[in-house]
Amino acid sequence: MDRKFYTNNRNNLLQKLPQGSMALIPSGAVLNYSLDGSYPFEINRDFYYFTGIEYQNMTLVFMKYTDTERVVLSIPRVDPTQEKWTGKMFTKKECAYISGIDEIVYNDELDDMIYSLMANFRINTAYMLLENTRKGMPDTLNNYIAHDYKRRYPLCEIKDLTPMTMALRLVKSPEEIEATKESVRICAQAFEHTMKNTRPGMMEYENAANFEYVVRKNGGKVAFESIVASGKNGTVLHYVTNNNVMQDGEMVLMDMGSNVGHYIADVTRTIPVNGVFDERQKEIYNIVLAGNEYIISVAKPGLTTTQLNKMLIGFYAEKLTEAGLIEEKTEVGEYYYHGVSHSIGLNVHDIHNKDIPLMPGMIISVEPGLYIEKYSLGIRIEDDVLITEDGCEVLTHMIPKTVEDIEELMANKEIE
Ligand SMILES: [Mn+2]
Numbered sequence: 001m002d003r004k005f006y007t008n009n010r011n012n013l014l015q016k017l018p019q020g021s022m023a024l025i026p027s028g029a030v031l032n033y034s035l036d037g038s039y040p041f042e043i044n045r046d047f048y049y050f051t052g053i054e055y056q057n058m059t060l061v062f063m064k065y066t067d068t069e070r071v072v073l074s075i076p077r078v079d080p081t082q083e084k085w086t087g088k089m090f091t092k093k094e095c096a097y098i099s100g101i102d103e104i105v106y107n108d109e110l111d112d113m114i115y116s117l118m119a120n121f122r123i124n125t126a127y128m129l130l131e132n133t134r135k136g137m138p139d140t141l142n143n144y145i146a147h148d149y150k151r152r153y154p155l156c157e158i159k160d161l162t163p164m165t166m167a168l169r170l171v172k173s174p175e176e177i178e179a180t181k182e183s184v185r186i187c188a189q190a191f192e193h194t195m196k197n198t199r200p201g202m203m204e205y206e207n208a209a210n211f212e213y214v215v216r217k218n219g220g221k222v223a224f225e226s227i228v229a230s231g232k233n234g235t236v237l238h239y240v241t242n243n244n245v246m247q248d249g250e251m252v253l254m255d256m257g258s259n260v261g262h263y264i265a266d267v268t269r270t271i272p273v274n275g276v277f278d279e280r281q282k283e284i285y286n287i288v289l290a291g292n293e294y295i296i297s298v299a300k301p302g303l304t305t306t307q308l309n310k311m312l313i314g315f316y317a318e319k320l321t322e323a324g325l326i327e328e329k330t331e332v333g334e335y336y337y338h339g340v341s342h343s344i345g346l347n348v349h350d351i352h353n354k355d356i357p358l359m360p361g362m363i364i365s366v367e368p369g370l371y372i373e374k375y376s377l378g379i380r381i382e383d384d385v386l387i388t389e390d391g392c393e394v395l396t397h398m399i400p401k402t403v404e405d406i407e408e409l410m411a412n413k414e415i416e
Contacts, residue, residue, distance in 0.1 A: 065123060205243060235377070301387060
């Protein structure tokens with residue numbers, strides 16, 4: 001993306017901010033898990049959306065007061081000692097070049113700048129990224145910063161910025177759609193390589209490694225911990241241990257994603273470990289596939305993902321009754337227990353509200369599944385679709401998903 005994209009995004013947010021307010025978006029920090037070992041750094045996706053810069057300990061500040069609209073980027077001073085350990089740090093000039101922001105200050109100058117605005121009552125509301133914390137876990141960095149502001153500026157009201165950034169990020173620009181298509185292209189190649197090289201006796205993690213190999217070789221990263229779940233493991237929605245042997249006669253569910261330039265493809269395919277479906281597998285698989293195709297055929301602007309999910313449940317009620325798996329329509333929940341769609345973008349589960357009507361330019365997953373423990377069978381088929389003016393376009397169409405196409409692909413195995 002070039003800096004026009006980021007500048008445009010910032011202007012859109014400035015328009016939404018009320019007079020007398022500021023918005024504060026930290027880029028994130030490197031967090032330790034033990035001793036001096038740190039978790040891999042993940043840039044805050046809102047920060048990235050407005051700057052294109054990937055570096056810790058920066059803060060983006062929007063200010064709007066008395067006919068003034070300002071965007072200030074605060075960055076750490078270049079520290080030559082630290083550079084010897086962790087590499088070159090960004091200069092002001094480099095940050096300006098990437099983001100198009102011209103007002104850049106150092107972190108030790110930011111507090112005074114904000115203090116003077118607050119002291120003059122120019123700012124009465126601060127929008128921050130307020131996050132849900134997991135039960136029993138310490139507060140997140142962003143919530144900590146919000147509390148700190150509340151303590152230092154008790155007269156300033158703290159509000160959640162997320163609804164405003166969500167409204168912008170939900171609908172993808174043409175550049176973002178192109179970036180997603182590039183991620184899909186690499187994801188598709190990685191899936192094809194993995195599917196071709198699946199055989200009985202291999203470990204689930206070998207499939208994850210095959211997928212990751214292709215993604216990384218093409219300059220991407222995996223978007224989330226790969227799920228490779230064979231046999232009954234497939235009935236656990238987020239099974240990530242991936243340490244079982246894939247047995248002859250089982251199906252293996254693979255929910256894996258690529259992150260290329262931070263745009264994400266999130267795909268699930270479920271295939272027979274030995275390359276050929278048996279009759280029962282084929283029957284259940286084709287119900288899920290029909291559900292996937294049905295939701296793709298109805299998805300269009302105006303519907304919500306809650307409505308799509310209800311339509312899928314109605315569809316399943318009929319098909320599962322026909323298949324003799326349920327007697328009452330209410331029993332669908334026995335075999336299908338998640339939502340059919342989520343928004344996709346810079347985050348795998350991008351910011352989204354299930355009751356917002358779909359709009360052209362949104363990218364969502366379509367991922368029906370059926371999980372039947374008594375058959376040791378978990379099947380999910382997930383595509384990524386772009387909502388268009390009157391329907392949707394399947395971005396992940398090139399990744400085989402019919403019984404015939406999967407069997408044909410797997411018959412041309414690369415390894416013995
Ligand atoms: Mn998904």
